Amino acid sequence: MGNKEQTFRKIIEIAYVMFAENGFEKTSLAMIATEVGISKPAIYYYFQSKDQLIAFIFDELYKEIQHDVAVDYKELSSANFKEELLKLGYKSIEAQDKDPYFNKIFNQYVLLAARDENYKRQLVELETSFLTSFVAILRYGVQLGVLEDTPHIEAKAQMLALVYDNIGNFMLTGNQLNYRAIWKEAVNSVIQGGKNDKKK
Template sequence: MSISSTYTTILETGYRLFAEHGFEKTSMTMIAKEVNISKPALYYHFVSKESIIEVLFDEICKSIGFENFFTIQDYTNDNFEEKLISDGLRIILKQNEDIYYTRIMNQYQALGYRNPTYSRKLIDSLDGFTTGFVALLQHGARIGAIEDTDALVKAQMLTMMIDSMDNFISYGLAYHYEAIWTKAVVTIVRGGTVR
């Protein structure tokens, strides 16, 4: 096994074990045993459990970033609404496919209450969605797919929808997430106003 594949296996194993047992109850010994390497070999890659937790969080934040789901240049006047719906639904599907995602994100949210580094990264991730949606909506206005009004407010609404659905899914609530996302997008794209 190469260094890079061992490193990746450690992170993947940590992801699963942290989700199953929590940060506190998962030990370096447990991780080493699951990866089938010695503790010194594990310490060669990561100096502590905290370093695994930190690197893993950075990787998760990268994997859930706006640009992983929405590619602005792929949006046209003809496909804007449909593509915004389908790209947003990919986030929901990804979360539903990963049985560990909700549990580990709950761990990081709890950690964020004690450690401002983690809460800042969570906030940065949400800000990245808002910034991305602003750019996407401005692109939509430039190509004539949507009206050129309230891009920031609309972007914040979309970000709030994504984050709220993420939280509601984590609570196990069986809402109609696809219909909710579709309705939100259609309202925003077609210029629905709040009265």
């Protein structure tokens, strides 16, 4: 990796932490440049404005969230469906443990979306995609015969998505809960409940 690439990645990493801890408003490019160890004029070689840097990090987060809930359906079977669904949540919990800044900076984008229609639109698209991913996973569970095809299957998927999302929010506050057990209970309620549901 060349020096320019190293500096670029360092800018992103430091901006990510500073935006998460201090917010967008209270973090300037000059502050980021100082932490990186370059001059303020030098940072403009990489990003023409703070808004451009904020947008770049958002795009990275957008891709990461979509990747986190992506499932390789070729690897799913009736035998491992529940296990893979559990892994989906466990992976998120472990990632949150390793990166305490993720939800903090994401909340900054939620605040930004309140006054910026572009970010608002993108967050709505991301949220819709997030919910749709869980619906698709459970519908595949129906195809595998793990779940009954009931009118409640979409609500079950949305419940899982909400639990998945809110675990991260609770971890952000520092609450020491057994998040793996919570996710397991949520998955069990969907799998076991799905077997007992009657078609209506």
